[in-house]
Amino acid sequence: MVQIEILTGPESGKVVDFSAGSHRIGRASGNALVIADASVSGKHLELVVGDDGAVRFRDLGSTNGTWSGGVQVQDGEWFVGTELKLGGCSLRLVDASGAAEEADAALHRRAREAAMEGGRRGGPLQLVLVLVLVAAAGGAAWWVLGGGEDGVEEGTARAGSPGEPGAQVVYDLVDNLGDFSNPDPWALSEGLSIADGALTADGGGRATLARNFPAVPALRFSAETDGLAVTPMVAWGQDGSDAPIGHWAAASLDSGTAASQVPLPDGADWFRVEMDVQGRGTLRGLKVEEAEASVRSGDAPGGELASYAGNWLLSGPQGMQLAVRAAQGEWQPAAGGEDFAAEGGVDVLVRAGAALLEDGSFLVLGAGGPVGLAPGVVVEDSPGLLLGGENGRFLLRFEPAASVRAAEGGALVSGVEGMTLRWDLQADLLEAARLSRSIADHERTGDDRALLETVSRLLRSYPLVDAQVIDALQRSRASMQRGRAELAELQTATGAALFVASLEGMEGLSARAAALAARYPGTDIDREAADLADVLGSRAREVRAARDAEANAYRERLLGALQGSYPLLAAWLAEEGR
Numbered sequence: 001m002v003q004i005e006i007l008t009g010p011e012s013g014k015v016v017d018f019s020a021g022s023h024r025i026g027r028a029s030g031n032a033l034v035i036a037d038a039s040v041s042g043k044h045l046e047l048v049v050g051d052d053g054a055v056r057f058r059d060l061g062s063t064n065g066t067w068s069g070g071v072q073v074q075d076g077e078w079f080v081g082t083e084l085k086l087g088g089c090s091l092r093l094v095d096a097s098g099a100a101e102e103a104d105a106a107l108h109r110r111a112r113e114a115a116m117e118g119g120r121r122g123g124p125l126q127l128v129l130v131l132v133l134v135a136a137a138g139g140a141a142w143w144v145l146g147g148g149e150d151g152v153e154e155g156t157a158r159a160g161s162p163g164e165p166g167a168q169v170v171y172d173l174v175d176n177l178g179d180f181s182n183p184d185p186w187a188l189s190e191g192l193s194i195a196d197g198a199l200t201a202d203g204g205g206r207a208t209l210a211r212n213f214p215a216v217p218a219l220r221f222s223a224e225t226d227g228l229a230v231t232p233m234v235a236w237g238q239d240g241s242d243a244p245i246g247h248w249a250a251a252s253l254d255s256g257t258a259a260s261q262v263p264l265p266d267g268a269d270w271f272r273v274e275m276d277v278q279g280r281g282t283l284r285g286l287k288v289e290e291a292e293a294s295v296r297s298g299d300a301p302g303g304e305l306a307s308y309a310g311n312w313l314l315s316g317p318q319g320m321q322l323a324v325r326a327a328q329g330e331w332q333p334a335a336g337g338e339d340f341a342a343e344g345g346v347d348v349l350v351r352a353g354a355a356l357l358e359d360g361s362f363l364v365l366g367a368g369g370p371v372g373l374a375p376g377v378v379v380e381d382s383p384g385l386l387l388g389g390e391n392g393r394f395l396l397r398f399e400p401a402a403s404v405r406a407a408e409g410g411a412l413v414s415g416v417e418g419m420t421l422r423w424d425l426q427a428d429l430l431e432a433a434r435l436s437r438s439i440a441d442h443e444r445t446g447d448d449r450a451l452l453e454t455v456s457r458l459l460r461s462y463p464l465v466d467a468q469v470i471d472a473l474q475r476s477r478a479s480m481q482r483g484r485a486e487l488a489e490l491q492t493a494t495g496a497a498l499f500v501a502s503l504e505g506m507e508g509l510s511a512r513a514a515a516l517a518a519r520y521p522g523t524d525i526d527r528e529a530a531d532l533a534d535v536l537g538s539r540a541r542e543v544r545a546a547r548d549a550e551a552n553a554y555r556e557r558l559l560g561a562l563q564g565s566y567p568l569l570a571a572w573l574a575e576e577g578r
Contacts (some may be wrong), residue, residue: 002049002093008214009037009089010239023047024060025086038239038270039064039087039212047078055093057084063242064088064211065185070175072184085175088214088270174213174273178223178286185209192277199275199283201228207277212242212270218263219271220291223253227281231327232260236268244272245320247351248311249327253283263293265306265313298333301423302356302392307331310342312421318355322387322394323410324421325349336424345417350396351410352387360389364404364411369459369469378405383461385411393464395422425464432462439472448479448519483525486516490529494536503543510536 006014016033023032028042035044041062048056058075059066064087066073078084083092172178177185183194189205199207221232230253235244245267251260264271273288295306303316310326326349329342340348352362363370363386364379370386371379382404384397399418404411422428435458442451455476463469490513497505513533517526 002053002055004033005092005094006035007083007090007092009035009040011035011089015094018047018049018055020049020051023049025091026060026062035086035089036239037087037089038237038242039214040089041087044086045084062086067175070171070177071182088212173216173219173288173290174209174211176287177209177211178288180284180286185211197284199277199286200281201277201283202280204276204278207275209273212237212272215264215268215271216290218261218291218293219250220259220261220289221250221253221286222257222259222289223286224257224284225253225281226284228277228279228283229254230278230283231276232262233274233276233325234262234264234271235274236264236271238267239269243319245315246306246311246313246323247325247349248308248313249276249325251309252327261291261293262311263291263295263308265295265297265315267315296331305338307338310340310346310348312338312340316355318353320351320353321356321392322353323351325351326416329416334420334422336426337420337422340416340419340421342417345415348413348416348419349408349410350385350387350413351408356388356392356394358389359391360387360393362387362411363463365460365463367456367460369473370463373406373411375406378403382413385413386463392423393425395425395428395464396420397422397461428462429464432458432464432468435462436465436468436471439475443475443479448483449521451479452476452520452523480520480523480525483516483520483523487525487529487532490516490532494532497536498539501539501543503540503547506536506540506543510540 001020002018004016004018006012006016018032024043024046025031025033025035025040026042026044027035027037027040031043041060041064043060044062045066046058046060048058050056055078056076057066057073057078059073067085068082073084078093080093083090085091180186180194180197180199186194186199187208187210188194189207191201191203191205192207193200215236219232219234223230232250232253233247234250235247237244246265248262248264250262252258253260275283275286277283293308295308297304297306299305300314302321303314305312305314307313310324310329310331312322312324312331314321314323324340326340326342326346328346329340329348332339332341362373364373364377364382365384365386366379366382371377380403381401382398383401384395385404387394387396397420398413398416399420402416403414405414406412435454438454439451439458442448442454455472458472459469490509493505494509494513496502497509510533513529513536517529517533520526520529
């Protein structure tokens with residue numbers, strides 16, 4: 001019979017008995033020990049308890065791994081008094097019999113055997129066993145087994161360097177994995193590498209620490225960077241689900257020794273970390289510690305909002321509704337929504353939750369009308385985004401208009417200086433209705449230019465009512481059809497006028513073509529009608545010049561004939577310019 005004590009997590013303080021045999025630990029209900037922690041996999045660890053009380057463990061391919069002494073382990077023997085960490089939950093094997101001396105002797109014996117077998121076994125577990133042996137041989141076995149020394153209570157960390165005799169390493173909130181001594185827990189994008197205790201970037205990329213850690217009210221990031229701008233990204237969620245509720249960014253850690261912080265909302269039970277790296281250089285000594293910072297909270301349709309610096313989140317009963325992430329900037333309440341400002345511009349990521357999109361869509365506004373967000377979509381000069389459906393819609397407008405592309409499951413907006421987010425769209429709906437009426441009025445008066453300009457504004461900035469959008473498109477198409485019919489008529493008439501070299505006909509057609517181009521600015525009608533007007537005008541000028549030259553030649557011949565017979569009349573005609 002052995003006992004396992006749960007040190008951290010939702011079952012903290014619980015002690016569980018295991019008899020000889022095989023036992024599984026994990027989040028799923030069928031395990032011998034169920035740990036309801038999001039960082040623990042469904043089937044995380046298998047224990048085999050021998051008749052002699054020896055315990056062996058084997059990781060079952062868990063997502064966040066099994067760790068001992070800051071080293072990830074796959075299988076091995078679990079010694080009395082030592083801890084295993086499953087995701088964010090720590091377990092300790094305790095001595096059920098109370099025979100401390102026997103346990104101590106067994107610990108010495110098994111540690112020595114493991115160390116002697118180092119040439120055959122190797123790996124991280126060997127390192128852990130050797131550390132245990134060194135500590136026991138130095139008279140610190142009672143400390144290794146969880147007891148105290150020099151008045152230090154059980155479980156209390158003592159400061160010191162890892163190599164200092166008798167010193168216990170003080171772990172940060174991510175188990176010192178930011179020292180990059182072990183690259184295995186880090187997932188790196190192309191262009192990043194880890195070696196010699198440093199993260200090296202050649203142009204930038206993303207480093208992801210794919211483990212969940214217990215949440216604290218706020219996180220403080222500090223690091224030494226050389227030639228890099230590093231933005232810490234934090235995702236968090238709740239127990240029972242590995243899916244993050246929100247993604248926030250802390251301020252950039254620029255080159256040098258820098259620190260930044262970001263709080264977590266009250267509902268966060270766990271967090272994980274990513275580092276967005278820009279530039280060429282190195283990152284060393286990344287630490288994640290508890291900090292003091294608070295989240296601004298409030299109410300919004302469909303849930304509660306939370307914001308800090310450039311980060312904004314709306315969550316409801318069905319989880320995340322809408323999330324906006326920026327490394328800098330500030331959100332402020334406004335009538336019917338919120339306003340965002342960032343000095344100098346910043347990249348913003350906008351993501352919508354599944355609940356928001358169930359009865360709606362994710363649209364990027366543009367000159368030709370809204371475009372559905374999908375992989376590969378890029379819209380330049382976009383004025384904003386329209387998200388959701390009839391049960392809840394959100395309109396985001398950028399100042400100035402910005403480039404938008406699909407990225408990270410959302411819309412990445414470049415260089416945002418200001419942004420408005422509105423859920424009360426009454427004023428926008430009134431403007432959309434006014435534009436729709438103006439389109440009908442322009443069609444009645446035959447003002448095609450004003451009609452097309454108004455349609456463009458409705459489609460670009462106010463495509464809020466499907467019926468209005470459809471009506472505007474139909475009237476726009478009808479106007480374009482009229483323009484193309486008129487252009488075809490002009491082209492036919494132009495052929496005849498050019499054939500007979502009719503000066504009056506060419507000049508009249510040129511004026512009509514120029515007027516047609518002005519009615520349809522920026523369209524193919526504009527280009528073709530303008531070309532037609534140029535051709536007609538050029539040919540008309542040639543015909544007029546030829547006629548003028550012929551008239552001048554006739555005048556000269558006439559004056560020459562009159563000069564001999566009627567000199568006075570010729571002089572008078574010359575003087576009068578006739």
